Amino acid sequence: GAVVSQHPSWVICKSGTSVKIECRSLDxxxxxxxxxxxxxxxxxMLMATSNEGSKATYEQGxxxxxxxxxxxxxxxxxxxxxxxHPEDSSFYICSARDWGEGRETQYFxxxxxxxxx
Amino acid sequence: xxxVKQNSPSLSVQEGRISILNCDYTNxxxxxxxxxxxxxxxxxxxxxxxxxIKDKNEDGRFTVFLNKSAKHLSLHIVPSQPGDSAVYFCAxxxxxxxxxxxxxxxxxxx
Numbered sequence: 001g002a003v004v005s006q007h008p009s010w011v012i013c014k015s016g017t018s019v020k021i022e023c024r025s026l027d028x029x030x031x032x033x034x035x036x037x038x039x040x041x042x043x044x045m046l047m048a049t050s051n052e053g054s055k056a057t058y059e060q061g062x063x064x065x066x067x068x069x070x071x072x073x074x075x076x077x078x079x080x081x082x083x084x085h086p087e088d089s090s091f092y093i094c095s096a097r098d099w100g101e102g103r104e105t106q107y108f109x110x111x112x113x114x115x116x117x
Numbered sequence: 118x119x120x121v122k123q124n125s126p127s128l129s130v131q132e133g134r135i136s137i138l139n140c141d142y143t144n145x146x147x148x149x150x151x152x153x154x155x156x157x158x159x160x161x162x163x164x165x166x167x168x169x170i171k172d173k174n175e176d177g178r179f180t181v182f183l184n185k186s187a188k189h190l191s192l193h194i195v196p197s198q199p200g201d202s203a204v205y206f207c208a209x210x211x212x213x214x215x216x217x218x219x220x221x222x223x224x225x226x227x
């Protein structure tokens with residue numbers, strides 16, 4: 001299957017700082033990438049849909065000014081958590097669409113663990 | 118509103134036996150369904166998918182069954198192995214967006 005990478009895998013930061021997470025599709029081009037958040041023992045929560053060359057589409061309740069998304073190329077989307085606070089500590093996962101089995105399938109990155117002190 | 122539901126948060130199965138994970142959906146426009154497997158602190162891994170034109174898709178030890186009239190799909194793992202212990206998410210798509218269930222934690226007991 002297609003490979004999606006995320007960097008960094010782990011980040012610890014102080015409250016008030018900004019953190020950038022990268023999501024890359026390694027062996028395919030992705031016009032659409034997705035950003036999810038997962039709290040412990042909970043399901044994946046879709047935060048936003050990242051579209052190459054245009055503005056991201058945010059889900060209800062997700063602050064677009066706090067979670068900045070940039071999809072500058074067909075293989076890279078970035079999520080920047082601005083002025084991070086302890087409640088932003090979570091597991092952030094990106095995914096990218098690729099064709100498989102004749103239909104688009106989402107392939108997920110390995111996730112980024114963010115801890116805000 | 119949860120459009121994709123996995124009503125069993127956990128399941129324990131003896132090694133070698135069959136594991137059956139269930140998923141229900143509410144939107145009849147969904148026409149593509151997927152199962153993902155997730156280990157702690159890792160991203161979900163795509164397992165198997167099925168289109169609404171089929172009622173069964175098999176890949177090795179994994180088989181997905183789709184019952185469109187009941188809006189129900191299931192994942193069968195046989196024989197179950199300890200390495201299958203993970204959280205399994207089902208997902209459904211009817212267009213641009215994928216909707217995920219809340220996951221079922223499978224424990225395969227050696």
